[in-house]
Amino acid sequence: xxxxxxxxxxxxxxxxxxxxxxxxxxxxxxxxxxxxxxxxxxxxxxxxxxxxxxxxxxxxxxxxxxxxxxxxxxxxxxxxxxxxxxxxxxxxxxxxxxxxxxxxxxxxxx
Amino acid sequence: xxxxxxxxxxxxxxxxxxxxxxxxxxxxxxxxxxxxxxxxxxxxxxxxxxxxxxxxxxxxxxxxxxxxxxxxxxxxxxxxxxxxxxxxxxxxxxxxxxxxxxxxxxxxxxxxxxxx
Numbered sequence: 001x002x003x004x005x006x007x008x009x010x011x012x013x014x015x016x017x018x019x020x021x022x023x024x025x026x027x028x029x030x031x032x033x034x035x036x037x038x039x040x041x042x043x044x045x046x047x048x049x050x051x052x053x054x055x056x057x058x059x060x061x062x063x064x065x066x067x068x069x070x071x072x073x074x075x076x077x078x079x080x081x082x083x084x085x086x087x088x089x090x091x092x093x094x095x096x097x098x099x100x101x102x103x104x105x106x107x108x109x110x
Numbered sequence: 111x112x113x114x115x116x117x118x119x120x121x122x123x124x125x126x127x128x129x130x131x132x133x134x135x136x137x138x139x140x141x142x143x144x145x146x147x148x149x150x151x152x153x154x155x156x157x158x159x160x161x162x163x164x165x166x167x168x169x170x171x172x173x174x175x176x177x178x179x180x181x182x183x184x185x186x187x188x189x190x191x192x193x194x195x196x197x198x199x200x201x202x203x204x205x206x207x208x209x210x211x212x213x214x215x216x217x218x219x220x221x222x223x224x225x226x
Contacts, residue, residue, distance in 0.1 A: 041220070043219040044203070096142065096207070097159075
């Protein structure tokens with residue numbers, strides 16, 4: 001069965017610092033992978049997705065993610081974090097049968 | 111593009127009453143819509159998948175008689191929580207996949223249900 005693990009429940013970074021949020025997946029075939037962001041009390045916004053092709057995926061708001069099949073990982077990165085990036089981030093695998101990780105809460109220090 | 115709306119955004123009801131939540135795809139046709147439930151500080155749990163014009167497919171453990179889902183058109187799905195109880199209080203989020211592009215889900219803003 002497919003599953004997603006986000007090892008970090010909560011991460012705090014300083015504004016302007018780089019960010020990496022970890023995501024590991026378990027999936028029988030070539031996975032469809034997604035990163036979503038959720039602000040408090042809001043729905044989910046799609047940051048980026050990977051289906052096939054180039055393993056480095058560019059998304060919105062300056063985010064990128066790299067698919068590493070050998071490590072079953074799809075980590076999200078941003079070179080310089082802004083205060084407005086503080087939110088909950090979810091990694092997900094699958095398409096019609098999407099499964100979400102537990103989420104990583106990002107706090108940005110001034 | 112790919113905007114999904116939900117109505118209402120918040121609802122408070124008394125125990126034993128029924129509540130209907132609407133999910134609409136505003137600028138695309140959604141052959142498939144999904145309903146999720148999210149508990150505080152937790153991830154999303156898929157409740158059911160609905161295809162336009164057919165019965166919804168419920169995930170294991172979700173009571174289909176309690177959570178009635180109707181997907182009557184390509185732009186509208188509804189979730190009705192019947193005989194609501196306080197334990198049904200939660201954040202309900204819908205998503206939709208565009209017809210012919212079923213690989214990506216677009217999410218609505220969610221509905222906060224509080225049952226007193």
